[in-house]
Amino acid sequence: KEFRTGDFNEQVIPSGYLSPEFDYIALGHYHKKTEVTKNAFYSGSTEHLSFKEAGEEKGFLEIDTSSNEVRFIPLKVRGxxxxxxxxxxxxxxxxxxxxxxxxxxxxxxxxxxxxxxxxxxxxxxxxxxxxxxxxxxxxxxxxxxxxxxxKEMEQELAGRGSIGSLVEEWKEYISKVPVETEREEIEKLALKYLSEVSQ
Structure with a gap:
């Protein structure tokens, strides 16, 4: 299982890196309290950070490295x-x-x-x-x-309008940019991609 938050350029570490030789591995960035292995945990965030987390209990982990006991301490946070x-x-x-x-x-x-x-x-x-x-x-x-x-019909009309204006914006932009060579090819390629998006 992968634990992602959907951030751009997010890094994923293979679980094989979580060596059982460590007493405890504290993982971060993933907002939900989760046990990944016997010695590796996400404590989760101490506050609700998006509506996907609505209703989730928030808190922190208390670790006893002598007994390997991991205890979740709930926090009273804003609803x-x-x-x-x-x-x-x-x-x-x-x-x-x-x-x-x-x-x-x-x-x-x-x-x-x-x-x-x-x-x-x-x-x-x-x-x-x-x-x-x-x-x-x-x-x-x-x-x-x-x-x-x-409503779906208004979404469709709004989408068509935005793509049309985007094409015009691109034409206006490229006309003002000093392109040394292959201006025509660049223009054609960009317009091709924009038209594909609108379909």
């Missing part, structure tokens, strides 16, 4: 809760606002890190939300994230 997905397809702005406020109220916001995801919401519907009421309800939270996923 992180993912309050779920609201399917917005058939809802109007007032209904969505009411549902967000209800979820915040039921969770209790004091000092917490919270998130609600709005799925399948149209741009005009999103703009019609009562953000003042939502912010007021979330005012005691340490952090509140209101994420949204556009």
């Amino acid at each position: 992180m809760e993912d309050l779920g997905v609201i399917n917005c397809d058939s809802m109007n702005p007032d209904e969505i606002t009411g549902e967000v406020v209800k979820r915040l109220r039921n969770a209790g916001t004091e000092g917490k890190i919270l998130r609600v995801i709005l799925k399948g919401i149209g741009r005009s519907t999103y703009k019609g939300l009562d953000f003042h009421s939502i912010r007021k309800e979330a005012s005691n939270a340490l952090h509140f994230e209101l994420s949204y996923e556009l």
